[in-house]
Amino acid sequence: MTAIQDSVLTPTLSSRYYTDSAVFEAENERIFERQWYYVGRADDLPAPGHFLRRQVGRETVILVRGSDQTVRGFLNVCRHRGAQLCLADSGDMGKAIRCPYHAWTYGLDGKLITAPNWQAMDSLDRGQYGLHTVHVEQWEGLLWVNLAPDPAPLIDQLRPQIEARLADYAKFERYGLGGLKVGGRVEYDVAANWKLIYENFQECYHCGTIHPELVRTIPEFQSPAMGTGGYDPTGYAIADDLASFSLSGDTVLPRLPHLLPEDDRLFYGMVVRPNCFISLVSDHVVVHRFEPVAHDRTTAVCEWLFPADVVESGDYELDDAVELFSKVNEQDFDAAEWCQPNMASRAYRHGGVLVPSEQTQIGVFYQWYLSALGDET
Known part of the structure; x- marks a missing residue:
């Protein structure tokens, strides 16, 4: 910060905090990916299958209302080859999350259901290939997500x-x-x-x-x-x-x-x-x-x-x-x-x-x- 001799005035942040892409990357890593981050309203997801896609720090996250009415959050990453699962910011995915690339299909709870030519992989433990989850909490109708592994309550x-x-x-x-x-x-x-x-x-x-x-x-x-x-x-x-x-x-x-x-x-x-x-x-x-x-x-x-x-x-x-x-x-x-x-x-x-x-x-x-x-x- 600036060194100010006159005690009536105090310094702002220096310019690098507004212009340096490395600072922005550090903000993503240390602030937006560690703290609870506001992503939308619960009534944006009125029924099972409705989803929101949001950028949270350097990650893309999807929020989906399940058949049990619970809103869950997942990284927008297919476990097969890493394709984006949702290509729009909002919509209705129906009864399952289906990867647009190779059609790996997940339940609204994130669990792997099936994939093409499943017979050739029938020994695979599906439980090991569910979507990566993120923490979701609702406060006063607002949805917040947290990418930290074990965050404090919202x-x-x-x-x-x-x-x-x-x-x-x-x-x-x-x-x-x-x-x-x-x-x-x-x-x-x-x-x-x-x-x-x-x-x-x-x-x-x-x-x-x-x-x-x-x-x-x-x-x-x-x-x-x-x-x-x-x-x-x-x-x-x-x-x-x-x-x-x-x-x-x-x-x-x-x-x-x-x-x-x-x-x-x-x-x-x-x-x-x-x-x-x-x-x-x-x-x-x-x-x-x-x-x-x-x-x-x-x-x-x-x-x-x-x-x-x-x-x-x-x-x-x-x-x-x-x-x-x-x-x-x-x-x-x-x-x-x-x-x-x-x-x-x-x-x-x-x-x-x-x-x-x-x-x-x-x-x-x-x-x-x-x-x-x-x-x-």
């Missing part, structure tokens, strides 16, 4: 982060995330390192500059100071003259059913490491999933979640709520793309600086990141 990774943001895990539970349904979805291809996006989300020093719609909705975000930059566990209030957290400010949707009166008209945003953002408002929840693709490219998927009856009834205008955070996303991702080219500049070789309002949360992120990477430089 909740051990997530709960401390939620409590650090809200000071009370029960407050988070009141939003009923697991019972909500997708009412809007946008995927973005961002030409920037994933950490630039994370840094951006953990400070509001930029909000008054690039987010006019957001600061109109939450006036407290207009201030470049925002206290010391730490999260306010009491939340951020929607402007008194607006009805809702939406682009027009006029749309009124039913409040989430289990919230308390003190939860109303507040916004909470939080990073859930390593690859998820969650934003809470009183009538919907926004969940981001990030897939780091390269040192200078990130896929982002944003989903807006509402109560099932709100989504299914057709009686409510959801686009207004979706469009506000969609606008914020576009502005944030543009900002990350403004920065990425200059990460390789000689002027940024030793990094930049953080002002006081950026230091608390980005500092926590840096501490986690460098510790996970095993790099204290």
Whole structure:
């Protein structure tokens, strides 16, 4: 990191963390392939045979709902000659997983069932040639995988982060995330390192500059100071003259059913490491999933979640709520793309600086990141 003489400013990460493909490989190995990693929603797999394909670090993983309704995860690698089993990101494979190359066939539980000319191999122990499994857990309707051989429970990774943001895990539970349904979805291809996006989300020093719609909705975000930059566990209030957290400010949707009166008209945003953002408002929840693709490219998927009856009834205008955070996303991702080219500049070789309002949360992120990477430089 940069050596800063003025104690008012603290250093950012140096440029190599955003430009060096070797650093990106180390992130894959030491972070994304060792920690619980968010890959999608359980209701993306509505019935047995439905699958998702996801990149997790350097591996491709498939998640499949079995005939017993259990969601299982496997490396997307045939045990015969290593072909990819699933060639699409989602779909329905029916009652079995069939390799498209030589037709080795596996059950939805990953066990080898048969292969062409099985008679010539009838002495083979099929139990030794099942698919390689990965750990899968579901939390609040979200599916997470872990490639480590013996990971700690998912909740051990997530709960401390939620409590650090809200000071009370029960407050988070009141939003009923697991019972909500997708009412809007946008995927973005961002030409920037994933950490630039994370840094951006953990400070509001930029909000008054690039987010006019957001600061109109939450006036407290207009201030470049925002206290010391730490999260306010009491939340951020929607402007008194607006009805809702939406682009027009006029749309009124039913409040989430289990919230308390003190939860109303507040916004909470939080990073859930390593690859998820969650934003809470009183009538919907926004969940981001990030897939780091390269040192200078990130896929982002944003989903807006509402109560099932709100989504299914057709009686409510959801686009207004979706469009506000969609606008914020576009502005944030543009900002990350403004920065990425200059990460390789000689002027940024030793990094930049953080002002006081950026230091608390980005500092926590840096501490986690460098510790996970095993790099204290």
